[in-house]
Amino acid sequence: MYTQSFSVQDAPGLKAVDSAAAEDPKLMEQFQARIDADGRIEPQEWMPEAYRKTLIRQISQHAHSEIVGMLPEGNWILRAPSLKRKCILIAKVQDEGGHGLYLYSAAETLGTSRAEMLEALHSGKAKYSSIFNYPTLNWADIGVIGWLVDGAAIMNQIPLCRCSYGPYARAMVRVCKEESFHQRQGYEALLTMMKGSKEQRDMVQDAVNRWWWKCLAMFGPSDADSLHSSQGMKWGIKRISNDDLRQKFIDATVPQANVLGITLPDPKLKWNEARGHYDHGEIDWKEFWETVNGNGPCNKERLATRVKAHKDGQWVRDAAMAYAKKQEQRRMKEAA
Ligand SMILES: [Fe+2]
Numbered sequence: 001m002y003t004q005s006f007s008v009q010d011a012p013g014l015k016a017v018d019s020a021a022a023e024d025p026k027l028m029e030q031f032q033a034r035i036d037a038d039g040r041i042e043p044q045e046w047m048p049e050a051y052r053k054t055l056i057r058q059i060s061q062h063a064h065s066e067i068v069g070m071l072p073e074g075n076w077i078l079r080a081p082s083l084k085r086k087c088i089l090i091a092k093v094q095d096e097g098g099h100g101l102y103l104y105s106a107a108e109t110l111g112t113s114r115a116e117m118l119e120a121l122h123s124g125k126a127k128y129s130s131i132f133n134y135p136t137l138n139w140a141d142i143g144v145i146g147w148l149v150d151g152a153a154i155m156n157q158i159p160l161c162r163c164s165y166g167p168y169a170r171a172m173v174r175v176c177k178e179e180s181f182h183q184r185q186g187y188e189a190l191l192t193m194m195k196g197s198k199e200q201r202d203m204v205q206d207a208v209n210r211w212w213w214k215c216l217a218m219f220g221p222s223d224a225d226s227l228h229s230s231q232g233m234k235w236g237i238k239r240i241s242n243d244d245l246r247q248k249f250i251d252a253t254v255p256q257a258n259v260l261g262i263t264l265p266d267p268k269l270k271w272n273e274a275r276g277h278y279d280h281g282e283i284d285w286k287e288f289w290e291t292v293n294g295n296g297p298c299n300k301e302r303l304a305t306r307v308k309a310h311k312d313g314q315w316v317r318d319a320a321m322a323y324a325k326k327q328e329q330r331r332m333k334e335a336a
């Protein structure tokens, strides 16, 4: 979901992406030819510094989004309405932790460390997807997050399976398969609620009203206003523009909303026969930037929870390191 990094800069203090001008023109030419031929760039190969830094920023923002994304839903594990829903939600939240793991590992192949990336997240320098700075008010929010937030994530992430950087592209193949389960479990939870009482149907409608516009904003600003978008396209990191992805998401979601029996909160949402797409109303970018810049309803809470989780997990990391050391010593002794 989480490719807003083309549009959203990390806070000052993280290294800016350099221009490609200083690189060896011959190497640059070979690099570009490889990408133009739909080849993959692997960690041990030459790459321009700006490409490396762009990817570190994008993949680490993506990884941060996965693990911060565990928090709003994790809040509901103890309050899930049945054992079945609890099992599904635990599995989903655990998947998101796994996505973070693959992505941090992919970013590490570019020469950054897990500790550096987490430090950037915990100090507030690095961004994560702003969608996770909104509260989950009731159980319907959990269904809507699966259906719409994970649904938007899939739209964004499927093209990343063809990203020019090999480790990122390969990580995304598995991530996308799991995201597809996330989307379906959310939709199925909502279908069940829509077959229930009037109160349950009202809860679903209310949650959709609160999340719809935020999900559309997840694709990032219009391409004309998106920093780095065209360079990302040239380098095969970004394959489809923000606006085109948003349109694909809307076109796929409207029929699902109809089956569900809810109304999407946009009076301008209308099928345009000539374009072969749905037209839609204006997104409130002011709210998006406010949230990105730290002033959303849950920014501080999410970051504080994440920092606390990291601190509370110190003993687990220490234990894992001590165990690895012991194993290593045993191997050395056996080999001696
Ligand atoms: Fe995920």
Ligand SMILES: [Fe+2]
Residues within 6 Å of the ligand: 096, 150, 153, 178, 179, 182
């Ligand atoms: Fe997901």
